[in-house]
Amino acid sequence: MHNKYFLVIDRGQSSIKAALCDTQANILEMESCQCPPISSPHTGWAEQDMMTIWNLTLTAVRQLIKKNTGLPEQIAAISFSGQGGGNFLISENGLPIYPGVLSLDSRHAEINAQISGPLEVPRTVSFMRWLKEKEPDVFADARWILGSKDWIRFQLTGKVNADMSDPPAPVDETSRQYMTDVLKQAGIPECAKMLPPLKYAGEICGYVTEKAAGETGLLPGTPVVTGAHDMIACSVGAGGIRPGHLTIILGTLGINIATVDRNISFAPEEPGKAFTFHGIVPGARLMTTSAGSYCNTVNWFIDTLFEKEKKNAIADGTDLFRYIEKKLAGKAPTSILFQPYLRGTFYNDAAKAGIIGITASSTPEDILLSIFQGVCLSMCMEISYLESIQPCSDIWIVGGGSKSRIWGQMFADILMRPVKVCSTSEVACRGAALCAGTALGLYRFGEADFPLPDAALTWYPRKSFNHIYQQQLELYKKAYHDVSEIWRHQ
Numbered sequence: 001m002h003n004k005y006f007l008v009i010d011r012g013q014s015s016i017k018a019a020l021c022d023t024q025a026n027i028l029e030m031e032s033c034q035c036p037p038i039s040s041p042h043t044g045w046a047e048q049d050m051m052t053i054w055n056l057t058l059t060a061v062r063q064l065i066k067k068n069t070g071l072p073e074q075i076a077a078i079s080f081s082g083q084g085g086g087n088f089l090i091s092e093n094g095l096p097i098y099p100g101v102l103s104l105d106s107r108h109a110e111i112n113a114q115i116s117g118p119l120e121v122p123r124t125v126s127f128m129r130w131l132k133e134k135e136p137d138v139f140a141d142a143r144w145i146l147g148s149k150d151w152i153r154f155q156l157t158g159k160v161n162a163d164m165s166d167p168p169a170p171v172d173e174t175s176r177q178y179m180t181d182v183l184k185q186a187g188i189p190e191c192a193k194m195l196p197p198l199k200y201a202g203e204i205c206g207y208v209t210e211k212a213a214g215e216t217g218l219l220p221g222t223p224v225v226t227g228a229h230d231m232i233a234c235s236v237g238a239g240g241i242r243p244g245h246l247t248i249i250l251g252t253l254g255i256n257i258a259t260v261d262r263n264i265s266f267a268p269e270e271p272g273k274a275f276t277f278h279g280i281v282p283g284a285r286l287m288t289t290s291a292g293s294y295c296n297t298v299n300w301f302i303d304t305l306f307e308k309e310k311k312n313a314i315a316d317g318t319d320l321f322r323y324i325e326k327k328l329a330g331k332a333p334t335s336i337l338f339q340p341y342l343r344g345t346f347y348n349d350a351a352k353a354g355i356i357g358i359t360a361s362s363t364p365e366d367i368l369l370s371i372f373q374g375v376c377l378s379m380c381m382e383i384s385y386l387e388s389i390q391p392c393s394d395i396w397i398v399g400g401g402s403k404s405r406i407w408g409q410m411f412a413d414i415l416m417r418p419v420k421v422c423s424t425s426e427v428a429c430r431g432a433a434l435c436a437g438t439a440l441g442l443y444r445f446g447e448a449d450f451p452l453p454d455a456a457l458t459w460y461p462r463k464s465f466n467h468i469y470q471q472q473l474e475l476y477k478k479a480y481h482d483v484s485e486i487w488r489h490q
Helices: 050-067 107-112 123-134 136-141 148-157 181-185 189-194 210-216 230-237 294-305 307-316 320-328 364-387 405-415 427-439 463-488
Strands: 005-011 015-022 027-034 075-082 088-090 144-146 204-207 223-225 245-249 255-260 275-278 285-290 337-339 354-356 394-398 419-422 455-459
Touching: 005 050, 005 148, 005 427, 015 050, 015 427, 027 050, 027 427, 050 148, 050 210, 075 148, 075 230, 075 427, 088 148, 107 123, 123 136, 123 189, 144 148, 144 189, 148 204, 148 210, 148 223, 181 189, 223 427, 230 245, 230 255, 230 285, 230 427, 245 364, 255 364, 285 364, 294 307, 294 364, 307 320, 307 364, 320 364, 320 405, 337 364, 337 463, 354 463, 364 405, 364 463, 394 405, 405 419, 405 455, 405 463
Parallel strands: 005 075, 075 223, 245 394, 394 419
Antiparallel strands: 005 015, 015 027, 088 144, 204 223, 245 255, 255 285, 275 285, 337 354, 419 455
């Protein structure tokens, strides 16, 4: 192959990255631009300016090209990973008509309470109903409903597309068509004309235009690949190409992603408890669970309750989490139960954070350990739900929390299986690069030639600890069930 690199654009909530990858999805170099803080003009709103996102993308790409003479001529394709579940609306002439609405935005919740019917209504659809009621002029101007990375891709290619892993409305995999009954149930049937054409994440969907080439420094005509929802990109990047693979993302939200058999179908016990996603090629399917606020909750508790530890870490010249983990090294599991639900959960808005079981003999270290343990137990409670549908034998941890020695060992002990840590911290970028290689036919998804990740570390389970943690997990499930009734009345 003459051109030897992929350019990956990773659109995250806090930053936009431009990564240079080889055709085996190894990340060679990266530039990053910080996004401005999320705008919340009203309680529960979460927005970012669409043109700011595009301009930050331009900056990251230009910086990468500036450092690598002759790079544009060597780029075989451009691909994406991006935060999913948002509404980025453009008009008929391709201009933004409203701030980009993120998946964290809660306006959909008030609408869902008004909608009745047999279908589960995604937040992207509920938001359009909100817009129709509250901002009818904006609703009338909307031509296309895009996701955040779809907006960047549109700016590069001039073509509107949604990828199958992150569509704005439910999609039937067999027909590859939107299931528009959900729009009728939500009272917005006219939104059917706002749904972009669909492509799989591992398909070419356009080419860099002359205009975009002038803005970015890329070559006009460079192939542009659809790219994937960042969760799906993480799973692919961590080797999730066959049923039985589990990716644990220890990041802001805390997400479990299982690669499942395509013939599995299920209805969650509670709406929003688990979600299915289409993979990067036809036939690939994934299922996810998440409470939605794990690491945010951990950071809040540490910032609020452990000022002394923060000062000591600074005095020692070390990272706060390394300092904490050093203090906790070798401690036996604690009986204190920590519930990491500071912002509720995706399927239980009433859920709250709490600590159960503190006694007069409890130490600050016991409480700190309970915070780490509570995140792990809560995620394993979610994993047990996934595994009731698809057992998983190949388990990988990615995200910022994957660097934690406490969490890595804890997951292995509770799940009683080896847990691997990916050698690259930019797993979503790796997955996006694999979308590009798949689109160009360099390798086949799920086959022996598909590039798999290396493990930097493997945590092995300890049977003696598993017995203790299993008891804790059962207590945790019971406590969650019992306190749920209290949450509803608070």
